[in-house]
Amino acid sequence: MSINLKEEIKQSKPFPSTGAEALLSILRTATILEHEQNEALRPYGVTATQYNVLRILQGAGDSGLCGREIAERLISKVPDVSRLLDRMDEIELLTRERDPEDRRHVTARISEKGRKVLADATPALQAVEWKRFKNVDSNAAASLIDALGTIRNSI
Numbered sequence: 001m002s003i004n005l006k007e008e009i010k011q012s013k014p015f016p017s018t019g020a021e022a023l024l025s026i027l028r029t030a031t032i033l034e035h036e037q038n039e040a041l042r043p044y045g046v047t048a049t050q051y052n053v054l055r056i057l058q059g060a061g062d063s064g065l066c067g068r069e070i071a072e073r074l075i076s077k078v079p080d081v082s083r084l085l086d087r088m089d090e091i092e093l094l095t096r097e098r099d100p101e102d103r104r105h106v107t108a109r110i111s112e113k114g115r116k117v118l119a120d121a122t123p124a125l126q127a128v129e130w131k132r133f134k135n136v137d138s139n140a141a142a143s144l145i146d147a148l149g150t151i152r153n154s155i
Contacts, residue, residue, distance in 0.1 A: 026148075033132065034076075040124040044117050049076055050088055051125070054118045057094060057110035064097075064109035093117060 005025045006015070015021035037048045046054070056073045057065065065073075071081040078084055085108055088094050093114035099105040110118070133141065 026151075033128075036128050036132070037125060040128050041121055044121040044124070045091070046093070046117055046121065049074065049078060049084065050093065051118070051121060052076070053084065053088060054093060054110055054114050057108060058115065058118060060109075062109070064107040066105055066107055070108065088114075 005011075005021060005028060009024075009028070015024070034048060037051075041048060041051055052075050053070060056070055060069075067081045067085055070085070071078070074081075085094065085096065089096055089108075091113075092111055094108050095111050096106050096108050099107070136144075
């Protein structure tokens with residue numbers, strides 16, 4: 001049985017609206033899931049954002065991607081993708097190559113070490129997913145996905 005948000009955060013007053021309660025519930029859930037993912041990734045020496053970059057670069061294949069393209073695909077937006085890529089390059093999770101014809105263009109590619117970290121860490125994240133979604137049937141999950149898509153795309 002799930003506990004409602006009002007009880008969980010020990011709020012005594014009612015929420016001003018259903019929308020306000022839904023928004024806070026989404027934020028609270030996202031925070032819990034993000035923390036759990038980061039804890040699962042800690043033994044592999046990467047954050048959820050770094051893991052996301054590795055997945056993006058693996059999907060890009062041998063052609064790699066520039067920083068702007070990586071930034072566009074990230075789940076969590078980061079203010080300075082260049083610095084993120086610098087740190088990942090320093091710990092050899094990716095490689096970067098500057099275009100000799102346009103020195104401003106730098107292509108990032110996942111390294112062998114990055115592939116290994118990705119392969120090793122993925123089961124830990126799958127365990128988090130299973131733990132959190134094992135009691136959510138596929139129809140409820142599909143409805144949640146649709147509702148969240150509507151919220152993200154409403155202006």
